[in-house]
Amino acid sequence: MPQNPDLLFRTLADPTRRGIFEQLCRRGEQTVAALTAHAGVSQPAVSKHLAALKQAGLVRDRPEGRQTHYSAQPKALAPLADWTQQMASFWDGRFDALEDLLKRMDQ
Amino acid sequence: MPQNPDLLFRTLADPTRRGIFEQLCRRGEQTVAALTAHAGVSQPAVSKHLAALKQAGLVRDRPEGRQTHYSAQPKALAPLADWTQQMASFWDGRFDALEDLLKRMDQ
DNA sequence: TAGAATCATAACCGATCAGTTATGAATCAA
DNA sequence: TTGATTCATAACTGATCGGTTATGATTCTA
Numbered sequence: 014m015p016q017n018p019d020l021l022f023r024t025l026a027d028p029t030r031r032g033i034f035e036q037l038c039r040r041g042e043q044t045v046a047a048l049t050a051h052a053g054v055s056q057p058a059v060s061k062h063l064a065a066l067k068q069a070g071l072v073r074d075r076p077e078g079r080q081t082h083y084s085a086q087p088k089a090l091a092p093l094a095d096w097t098q099q100m101a102s103f104w105d106g107r108f109d110a111l112e113d114l115l116k117r118m119d120q
Numbered sequence: 121m122p123q124n125p126d127l128l129f130r131t132l133a134d135p136t137r138r139g140i141f142e143q144l145c146r147r148g149e150q151t152v153a154a155l156t157a158h159a160g161v162s163q164p165a166v167s168k169h170l171a172a173l174k175q176a177g178l179v180r181d182r183p184e185g186r187q188t189h190y191s192a193q194p195k196a197l198a199p200l201a202d203w204t205q206q207m208a209s210f211w212d213g214r215f216d217a218l219e220d221l222l223k224r225m226d227q
Numbered sequence: 228t229a230g231a232a233t234c235a236t237a238a239c240c241g242a243t244c245a246g247t248t249a250t251g252a253a254t255c256a257a
Numbered sequence: 258t259t260g261a262t263t264c265a266t267a268a269c270t271g272a273t274c275g276g277t278t279a280t281g282a283t284t285c286t287a
Binding site: 059076 | 262263264265
């Protein structure tokens, strides 16, 4: 259930792609044409970014006639939030006796 | 103060580099040699990853004689947590009248 | 002082990837 | 039905990047 955040990080690493996702979070469902108008890149580039976002589960598509409507799925960000939380908690517990022992054994 | 998370996302996108950061969060301060033992790549590769992590503010280095001790700076994850939170909140407010209006005006 | 140990940097290589243009497939409108 | 619209895919390109080996700089030790 705690799926690894690798694909999420890779997908969100590109600023253009992250911008498209942000746009969808801010304004809700939009067509490819509307997203292209704000993306600053060509329509095929936007389509490819949307395919990547979809693969990562970050967006959903809803075909309707000629156009395809995309919407954000912020729930997919959960593993990323979990990972961040976990790193912070590891750090909080860093001075536990066991952790300290493991550290000393290691180097 | 709400600095953009671009460098953070790019830095954490690589699994090897993220693994090194995780190791530092779990076990605390470690030398380059200790990190290399777990990284599965060569020592120069680890040094380059550490340089990238340092540039992103995610780690601190403490030179001591021949060896350099590195430690995680999980505080640097704050912009990432903020961004995630913001995306979720945008989505929560998606059906506000103004947001809805903007959406309609846009396409 | 000579050699070993630790880390960083240089130089290079192959793979990945984000962008482009061209084109195809599907749908709507005149 | 013909042409326009909307989107996706194919094919290609240049840049980025993570990995390697080789080497240098520094520090400890025998």
